[in-house]
Amino acid sequence: MKDFTPRKEFLPFCRPTIGEEEINEVVDSLRSGWITTGPKTALLEERFRDWSGGQEAIAVNSATAGLHLVLLTLDLEPEDEVITTSITWPSTVNNIEICGARTVFADVDRRTLQLLPEAVEAAVTGRTRAVIPVHFAGAPCDLDPLRKICQKHGLDLIEDAAHAVGTRYKGRLVGSDSNIAVFSFHPIKNMTTGEGGMILCQSRKRAERMRRLRFHGISRDAWKRYSKGGIPQYEVTEPGYKYNMLDLQAAIGLHQFAKLDSFNQRRKTLAENYFRLLGDIPEIMPLKPPEYEHTHAWHLFVVRADIEGLGVSRDEFIMKLQERNVGIGLHFPAVHLQRYYREKYGFSKGMLPNAEWNSERLFSLPLYPLLSQEDQEYVAAALKEVISSCKGS
Numbered sequence: 001m002k003d004f005t006p007r008k009e010f011l012p013f014c015r016p017t018i019g020e021e022e023i024n025e026v027v028d029s030l031r032s033g034w035i036t037t038g039p040k041t042a043l044l045e046e047r048f049r050d051w052s053g054g055q056e057a058i059a060v061n062s063a064t065a066g067l068h069l070v071l072l073t074l075d076l077e078p079e080d081e082v083i084t085t086s087i088t089w090p091s092t093v094n095n096i097e098i099c100g101a102r103t104v105f106a107d108v109d110r111r112t113l114q115l116l117p118e119a120v121e122a123a124v125t126g127r128t129r130a131v132i133p134v135h136f137a138g139a140p141c142d143l144d145p146l147r148k149i150c151q152k153h154g155l156d157l158i159e160d161a162a163h164a165v166g167t168r169y170k171g172r173l174v175g176s177d178s179n180i181a182v183f184s185f186h187p188i189k190n191m192t193t194g195e196g197g198m199i200l201c202q203s204r205k206r207a208e209r210m211r212r213l214r215f216h217g218i219s220r221d222a223w224k225r226y227s228k229g230g231i232p233q234y235e236v237t238e239p240g241y242k243y244n245m246l247d248l249q250a251a252i253g254l255h256q257f258a259k260l261d262s263f264n265q266r267r268k269t270l271a272e273n274y275f276r277l278l279g280d281i282p283e284i285m286p287l288k289p290p291e292y293e294h295t296h297a298w299h300l301f302v303v304r305a306d307i308e309g310l311g312v313s314r315d316e317f318i319m320k321l322q323e324r325n326v327g328i329g330l331h332f333p334a335v336h337l338q339r340y341y342r343e344k345y346g347f348s349k350g351m352l353p354n355a356e357w358n359s360e361r362l363f364s365l366p367l368y369p370l371l372s373q374e375d376q377e378y379v380a381a382a383l384k385e386v387i388s389s390c391k392g393s
């Protein structure tokens with residue numbers, strides 16, 4: 001490729017879209033004298049409750065913390081098992097281990113990276129307590145068959161919805177009729193609070209326990225104790241954690257949430273551009289959107305490289321892209337082959353063929369509302385240039 005000119009500036013893999021509204025709202029909190037959990041956090045919870053059609057909403061300081069709280073409410077015992085996917089961020093899985101249970105991995109669909117219901121069904125034993133699918137990259141997992149399996153065996157379905165704020169499955173918003181769904185507001189997510197997360201949950205009793213566990217296991221957070229009419233006394237009902245969201249974070253989240261639809265619309269347009277631009281690059285294979293009816297939130301644009309055809313590893317390939325000033329993400333190397341899991345369970349290659357095939361080939365292209373079409377054209381040109389350099393032409 002003779003006419004490829006590398007950009008001078010690095011194209012970041014991700015950049016949050018922060019407007020004056022978010023900045024002013026944070027300043028308002030800073031000036032107000034109240035910066036920790038308080039009225040803005042309560043308002044963000046209310047917005048999520050209304051949006052979900054009345055689910056319990058519990059704001060936390062990360063999705064990781066949210067998943068931990070959810071798993072704590074299962075009161076897992078050492079031989080209990082939780083079934084999940086290997087193609088996820090480690091915290092989905094680590095929390096199962098932290099709560100003292102055993103992780104059981106089921107394979108994913110090779111084309112979509114969604115957890116395969118038939119693999120979940122095959123993994124159920126008398127000790128299975130829960131299933132944690134991930135709505136991968138912003139597409140929903142196949143909830144109907146997973147719900148059926150969970151109902152049949154009396155299991156909790158815990159949806160890792162970190163990628164799925166605004167995703168719909170068969171017309172219904174993810175989280176709106178979920179047993180439990182946990183969203184992430186990390187800076188690369190579809191909306192951000194800096195760091196943060198939200199649990200949506202059907203059971204009021206369970207939600208009340210998670211609210212206590214998110215703040216030391218006591219019944220009143222600081223806002224309820226220190227504000228006018230608040231009661232300063234408190235009681236520990238069980239030892240808890242420090243997982244509360246700050247008003248400083250909720251201040252950002254309130255405006256991000258108001259812009260969510262426009263952010264997701266922009267992501268959809270960008271994803272369509274990528275499909276068009278990658279149409280003549282057979283060495284780069286995007287994930288396939290699932291065939292069941294859905295609305296994709298386009299959190300990530302994940303592709304797989306034809307490493308055999310290119311004669312390089314994925315890691316070499318993405319290094320070449322980075323040398324050409326393209327920021328790249330890795331979502332995700334298989335968790336079952338990470339050292340802790342290999343050593344504890346004796347896992348090795350061959351046990352999850354679809355997850356492993358993808359794990360060796362996948363990477364994510366930049367995708368965020370501030371990305372321009374020219375940026376995407378540059379990414380496509382850089383991909384072509386790297387491919388031709390791999391092939392020695």
Ligand SMILES: Cc1ncc(COP(=O)(O)O)c(C=O)c1O
Nearest residue numbers: 062063064088089162184185186
């Ligand atoms: C699938 C998945 N689950 C959970 C998390 C954890 O989210 P957080 O960073 O908010 O703890 C992430 C974060 O990237 C994720 O991708």
